[in-house]
Amino acid sequence: MSASGPGDDFGGRLSFDRGVPGRRAVDVPSWDGEPTPLPESHLLRDSVRLPELSQGELVRYYTELSARNYGIDSGTYPLGSCTMKYNPKVDDLVASLPGLAEPHPQAPAEEVQGTLRTLAELAGGLGEITGLPAVSLAPAAGAQGELAGVLMITRALEDRGELAQRRRILVPDSAHGTNPATAAMAGYSVTQIPTGADGSLDRATIERELDASVAAVMVTVPNTLGLWEQGIEEVAGLIHHAGAYLYGDGANLNAIMGRVRYGDLGFDVVHLNLHKSFSTPHGGGGPGAGPVCCRPELARYLPTPVVVECDDGVVRLTEPERSIGRLQQFHGNVGVLVRAYAYMRALGLEGLRAVSGQAVLNANYLRVLMGDHYDLPYDRPVLHEVVFSGTRQRRLHGVRTYDIAKRLIDHGFHPPTVYFPLIVEEALMIEPTETEPPEAIEALAEAMIAIAEEAGRDPETLHGAPWGAPIGRLDETTAARRPVLRWQEDLNDGP
Amino acid sequence: MLERIGVSDVDALFADLPAAALDPVIRLPPALTEPALIQLLGDRAAGNAAADRPDFLGAGAYRHSIPAVAAHLTARSEFVTAYTPYQPEISQGTLQSAFEYQSVVCELTGLDTSNTGLYDVASATAEACLLAARVTKRSAVALLEPIHPGTVDVVGTYARGAGLRVDVLRSPEEAGADHACLVVQQPDFLGAIVDLEPLAGALHADGALLVAVADPFALGMLRAPGEAGADIVTGEGRDLAGPPHFGGPSLGLFAARSEFLRQMPGRIVGRTRELHAPGNGAGEPRTGYVLTLQAREQFIRRERATSNVSTAQALIALAFTITLQALGPRGLREAAELCYQRAHDAARRIAALDGYETPERGPWFSEFLVRGPVPAADLAAALRARGIGPGLDVSERPEPEARGALLFAVTEATPPAHVDALIEALSEIGDEA
Numbered sequence: 001m002s003a004s005g006p007g008d009d010f011g012g013r014l015s016f017d018r019g020v021p022g023r024r025a026v027d028v029p030s031w032d033g034e035p036t037p038l039p040e041s042h043l044l045r046d047s048v049r050l051p052e053l054s055q056g057e058l059v060r061y062y063t064e065l066s067a068r069n070y071g072i073d074s075g076t077y078p079l080g081s082c083t084m085k086y087n088p089k090v091d092d093l094v095a096s097l098p099g100l101a102e103p104h105p106q107a108p109a110e111e112v113q114g115t116l117r118t119l120a121e122l123a124g125g126l127g128e129i130t131g132l133p134a135v136s137l138a139p140a141a142g143a144q145g146e147l148a149g150v151l152m153i154t155r156a157l158e159d160r161g162e163l164a165q166r167r168r169i170l171v172p173d174s175a176h177g178t179n180p181a182t183a184a185m186a187g188y189s190v191t192q193i194p195t196g197a198d199g200s201l202d203r204a205t206i207e208r209e210l211d212a213s214v215a216a217v218m219v220t221v222p223n224t225l226g227l228w229e230q231g232i233e234e235v236a237g238l239i240h241h242a243g244a245y246l247y248g249d250g251a252n253l254n255a256i257m258g259r260v261r262y263g264d265l266g267f268d269v270v271h272l273n274l275h276k277s278f279s280t281p282h283g284g285g286g287p288g289a290g291p292v293c294c295r296p297e298l299a300r301y302l303p304t305p306v307v308v309e310c311d312d313g314v315v316r317l318t319e320p321e322r323s324i325g326r327l328q329q330f331h332g333n334v335g336v337l338v339r340a341y342a343y344m345r346a347l348g349l350e351g352l353r354a355v356s357g358q359a360v361l362n363a364n365y366l367r368v369l370m371g372d373h374y375d376l377p378y379d380r381p382v383l384h385e386v387v388f389s390g391t392r393q394r395r396l397h398g399v400r401t402y403d404i405a406k407r408l409i410d411h412g413f414h415p416p417t418v419y420f421p422l423i424v425e426e427a428l429m430i431e432p433t434e435t436e437p438p439e440a441i442e443a444l445a446e447a448m449i450a451i452a453e454e455a456g457r458d459p460e461t462l463h464g465a466p467w468g469a470p471i472g473r474l475d476e477t478t479a480a481r482r483p484v485l486r487w488q489e490d491l492n493d494g495p
Numbered sequence: 496m497l498e499r500i501g502v503s504d505v506d507a508l509f510a511d512l513p514a515a516a517l518d519p520v521i522r523l524p525p526a527l528t529e530p531a532l533i534q535l536l537g538d539r540a541a542g543n544a545a546a547d548r549p550d551f552l553g554a555g556a557y558r559h560s561i562p563a564v565a566a567h568l569t570a571r572s573e574f575v576t577a578y579t580p581y582q583p584e585i586s587q588g589t590l591q592s593a594f595e596y597q598s599v600v601c602e603l604t605g606l607d608t609s610n611t612g613l614y615d616v617a618s619a620t621a622e623a624c625l626l627a628a629r630v631t632k633r634s635a636v637a638l639l640e641p642i643h644p645g646t647v648d649v650v651g652t653y654a655r656g657a658g659l660r661v662d663v664l665r666s667p668e669e670a671g672a673d674h675a676c677l678v679v680q681q682p683d684f685l686g687a688i689v690d691l692e693p694l695a696g697a698l699h700a701d702g703a704l705l706v707a708v709a710d711p712f713a714l715g716m717l718r719a720p721g722e723a724g725a726d727i728v729t730g731e732g733r734d735l736a737g738p739p740h741f742g743g744p745s746l747g748l749f750a751a752r753s754e755f756l757r758q759m760p761g762r763i764v765g766r767t768r769e770l771h772a773p774g775n776g777a778g779e780p781r782t783g784y785v786l787t788l789q790a791r792e793q794f795i796r797r798e799r800a801t802s803n804v805s806t807a808q809a810l811i812a813l814a815f816t817i818t819l820q821a822l823g824p825r826g827l828r829e830a831a832e833l834c835y836q837r838a839h840d841a842a843r844r845i846a847a848l849d850g851y852e853t854p855e856r857g858p859w860f861s862e863f864l865v866r867g868p869v870p871a872a873d874l875a876a877a878l879r880a881r882g883i884g885p886g887l888d889v890s891e892r893p894e895p896e897a898r899g900a901l902l903f904a905v906t907e908a909t910p911p912a913h914v915d916a917l918i919e920a921l922s923e924i925g926d927e928a
Contacts, residue, residue, distance in 0.1 A: 068588045281810070
């Protein structure tokens with residue numbers, strides 16, 4: 001419950017503005033031993049400007065801030081492509097056990113066998129689930145996992161002596177933005193592949209583009225339309241025949257866990273997003289974890305470290321022979337990996353299959369409940385998510401998807417992903433996930449239908465929405481044009 | 496639900512999947528109930544060395560006294576279970592706290608612009624090198640020893656992809672006109688405080704940038720690198736957010752001079768106002784926060800983005816922010832100086848022991864080299880046998896002071912009893928040698 005009233009400009013006063021000189025939240029012990037002179041003054045600073053608040057004031061400020069947030073624990077959060085499902089609390093509990101939370105990253109292997117064995121078993125489980133048995137848990141997030149995978153392909157091409165001519169990566173036009181961005185970061189040029197009328201890759205374009213200049217094709221399965229990529233196993237054959245690699249964006253693993261494996265479909269390397277499929281909390285934008293899994297032939301290129309149980313029974317962190325190197329100073333987001341391990345162990349194979357089954361059932365339920373009221377550019381059974389289009393509402397009533405999303409906030413829901421994938425006009429990408437009960441999906445559909453009806457009756461209400469949120473629509477244009485990016489003493493004096 | 500959808504069972508919804516690949520054999524251990532899961536992970540926790548035994552490892556990860564209030568507030572589920580604040584109207588908690596974070600990082604580093612945080616210090620430093628190469632249009636970057644070997648490795652990983660050459664230098668004079676930047680760690684990998692200002696002057700004269708990899712806790716007393724002339728500052732925030740977790744979740748600080756704003760990687764939060772006054776429109780539009788300058792980012796710019804980064808470490812950034820704001824200006828300075836005093840006191844006591852020396856390379860903050868009466872590996876083993884975690888073995892490093900030495904870290908969070916135990920153990924080992 002928000003403690004501030006509608007007239008109160010809560011956001012206008014930062015912690016820095018709320019401080020009172022001399023006030024403090026914690027005490028620091030004083031040094032009563034023999035004093036060592038400080039370094040010369042040119043190496044030192046004046047004090048850092050920080051707020052001066054009592055502990056109670058600091059707690060109230062951040063508690064009020066938390067009340068201005070919406071999480072999965074607040075309600076349905078059907079953000080497509082992000083797999084916002086409920087996060088089991090026991091996973092947080094076990095990850096914070098002091099024995100697991102306290103080890104130093106440079107501790108010798110013998111002193112961290114509990115952690116290393118846990119990581120080894122997680123890696124083994126991910127290898128089983130993906131059918132790609134060689135795994136590095138190092139990447140901190142999906143995008144870093146993508147970078148690892150593409151750099152592994154670079155190394156493999158280098159060893160084949162073909163890196164100089166294979167300079168292109170093919171990416172579908174429905175791909176996550178991280179795919180082309182990653183390919184570019186790894187020094188490749190990107191060729192976009194259009195999506196066919198069935199929602200899958202346009203086969204003719206793929207066949208035409210596949211030649212000796214192609215290093216890899218990056219494909220998301222299921223794709224961002226929530227659809228199965230038809231004939232992906234045949235496309236894999238074409239890609240391999242052309243001497244290129246098939247990279248998998250595993251962001252949508254939630255739809256197929258326990259039912260089909262990337263390795264069996266012909267993928268060479270894939271990254272997963274454990275904060276999505278394995279339900280570790282999203283944290284307002286991380287930390288996540290983006291393990292990379294590959295065929296045994298590519299294992300020698302995996303990022304360092306790889307967790308291996310050695311012949312003496314000790315689990316160790318190792319550096320693969322031709323590793324692309326490290327991605328972080330240490331070993332990855334271990335605290336997240338422990339949560340993902342707990343999730344996997346709590347479910348087992350039948351549990352994971354139940355997850356994908358329910359996730360797909362829920363998305364299809366939403367599809368049929370809403371189907372008469374919103375356009376479905378790819379009108380067929382879906383997997384984990386369904387992509388509607390707001391074109392009808394725009395054409396008939398001048399209401400944009402943006403307005404529909406904002407109005408959904410007034411109904412108590414987090415809006416879906418909007419304007420993605422880019423190939424769907426006025427896209428509304430909805431992923432209910434398996435943890436929403438049927439009543440919640442029905443309520444979401446009812447709200448969306450009510451908004452569709454309201455669009456005809458009272459479009460102005462949609463244009464101004466949300467009306468009941470902690471704050472109204474914000475001026476994003478001015479924010480970008482005249483950026484104010486940090487606190488300053490005179491911040492409140494300006495326009 | 497099945498009837499409404501028009502299928503007979505859930506499996507029918509997977510009809511598009513290729514039959515030949517469907518339902519493979521997957522070997523996973525059986526499901527566990529919650530009590531069994533807690534038992535299992537409890538056993539794993541017990542399989543690690545005791546969490547409360549004396550341990551003097553630093554070398555990139557340091558234990559600090561984190562105010563309890565940081566963990567308490569960060570655990571609020573509205574923060575924990577939200578995602579990237581795409582919908583600012585119901586994400587002001589994440590957005591306004593990220594603005595607080597950017598403000599704190601700017602104050603610490605002495606620079607004008609911070610993003611909302613990257614993965615860790617090393618990947619943030621790699622991104623800094625990529626930014627430097629973009630703005631200087633040069634194709635090589637340099638790193639100055641002594642620097643964390645993990646940072647060198649990660650910069651190498653990213654640089655190979657971008658086609659950049661990486662030179663690791665023993666002296667700043669080796670930085671040449673073809674280097675986009677020189678990366679300097681503060682304090683350096685062996686604990687010494689670096690005078691950044693002369694380095695910045697020389698680099699700028701050559702048209703290169705200074706990237707400082709600074710420990711944010713040490714910046715509680717050390718000069719802000721931005722004031723000393725650094726163009727980009729990176730750092731590791733994990734140690735001010737919570738326990739080490741075997742290295743992660745980590746938090747990569749990234750701040751830069753504002754002229755590089757549109758070249759920055761990662762998310763940035765900006766302050767703005769409502770488009771319209773609330774309610775009946777009688778009042779003033781209220782202040783709010785949004786993700787901004789997104790035209791740099793992968794989901795809009797795709798292959799022309801400044802970086803591929805998307806999800807990073809938002810929750811760790813929140814904990815980091817609250818720790819620093821709970822300490823406040825005086826608390827942070829006092830904690831940094833307490834750390835300095837305790838470390839120097841411990842070093843002095845060790846140097847006073849027969850057979851031990853603590854070779855210095857100039858003023859230092861909280862890490863120091865210890866050379867004992869026995870070879871470094873033997874000294875480490877002897878400490879371990881006494882239940883004490885020794886400092887990192889740096890005996891093979893090229894710096895003359897490091898030869899044969901272990902690198903010990905003592906901070907304000909090191910219990911005095913642990914230092915006493917260390918002194919006693921070193922003394923015994925010395926007597927036996």
